[in-house]
Amino acid sequence: MRKRTLLITGATGFLGSCLAEKYLDNGYGLKLLVRNRQRTPLKEIFSEIFSEKTMQKLNAFAGRVELIEGDISLENLGLPVDDYLRLADTVDEVLHCAAATKFENDRNDTLTQTNIYGSLRVARFCSIQKIKRFHYVSTAYVAGKRRGTVFETELENGQKFNNTYEQSKFEAEKRISSFAEQQGIPLTVYRPSIITGDSGTGFTRNYDNIYAFCRELVRLTTYETRMKLRDSSTLTEGKHADLPVSLRIPGDKHSTINLIPVDYAASAIFHISVQKETTGKTFHIVNPSPPTIEEIAEWLKVATGIYSVRIVPKHEFHITEPNTWEKNFLKKTETFQSYMFGEACFDSANTREFLAGSNIDCPLITQEFISRIIQYAIDAKWGKKGVIREYREIETNHNKTCNNGLVKSI
Secondary structure, three states: OOOOEEEEEOOOOHHHHHHHHHHHHOOOEEEEEEOOOOOOOHHHHHHHHOOHHHHOOHHHHOOOEEEEEOOOOOHHHHOOHHHHHHHHHHOOEEEEOOOOOOOOOOOOOHHHHHHHHHHHHHHHHOOOOOOOEEEEEOOHHHHOOOOOEEOOOOOOOOOOOOOHHHHHHHHHHHHHHHHHHHHOOOEEEEEEOEEEOOOOOOOOOOOOOHHHHHHHHHHOOOHHHHHHHOOOOOOOOOOOOOOOOOEEEEOOOOOEOOEEEHHHHHHHHHHHHOOHHHOOOEEEEOOOOOOEHHHHHHHHHHHHOOOOEEEEOHHHHOOOOOOHHHHHHHHHOHHHHHHHHOOOEEOOHHHHHHHOOOOOOOOOOOHHHHHHHHHHHHHOHHHOOOOOOOOOOOOOOOOOOOOOOOOOOO
């Protein structure tokens, strides 16, 4: 039987790269649509997507991987018409991972152009030349500010949103679902929660969400910061300058934060995607036992050595004027503050049903896990370019050779 060919968008992203590795390892032919505005050599892009282990076995994968320069925000995915039609005729399934993820004000309308219109262009591609199965990676936070239990069968419930990213993903999923139904496209939707580093090694390429809080806490431990704080009003009067700074963080310590390791997210999505019976369904890829804000805070204290951190209600936080460090901390983590005050409970009945018997379970978030992902982030200097440590197989000798016959543009 001919190996199925899968087009993946967003393969250079954190989750997308992990999924690309899984599909390649399981015999799929891959067409990887990559945006290359910086004109980076395609060989370098390839090495960013796949593990060192895969890079050392290039000959075994020759002819099964193709990097295609394109852009989902453009018509025909940014490809010449002939190439677009040829690709549409070649591909059997599409996995759409590409998305703009910044929570800040969308001044350039990037979220709308990428997450909504770009996703619709990918959906349209699934109807060109032949009908293709469409795997769409959404987010559990299309639920917005809803509370209580949110079921996988639900999307629109009059909810408001914490930011324009959530709203753009909601609108995209709504429009894609409608278009797929009209065109007879077999659609499967995956809604992961907050994705963190690998459960075994801590590896990550994404330093947003919980990492933003971790980074600011870690800065408190540096000698340079302590020296700057000696004469600062952030130190409590009468206490020695060497003592930790008191840091209050507004939030609801009893609410949860739904964290999942990237390896669980990738394994769950892959396992679900290869089953024909999952067509037409939506899957919450979430943690069934998410930790509370208070638990995360306690674990962060141990991991960073900053024990004077307290989660306090918003009204209590504003009773006393925030100190200098608290103001700075809130400024640096402003875009994620809304997640400190609660979230929905994400039902995952579909996911549990189709993962049953697979031995794919979401690892518990523990002190050890939090320490591991923070240590990786510290070692990687919070994603500073050129400081990326391999998570699938950490090796001291890195083979940067790339087979010319494996990486090409269409």
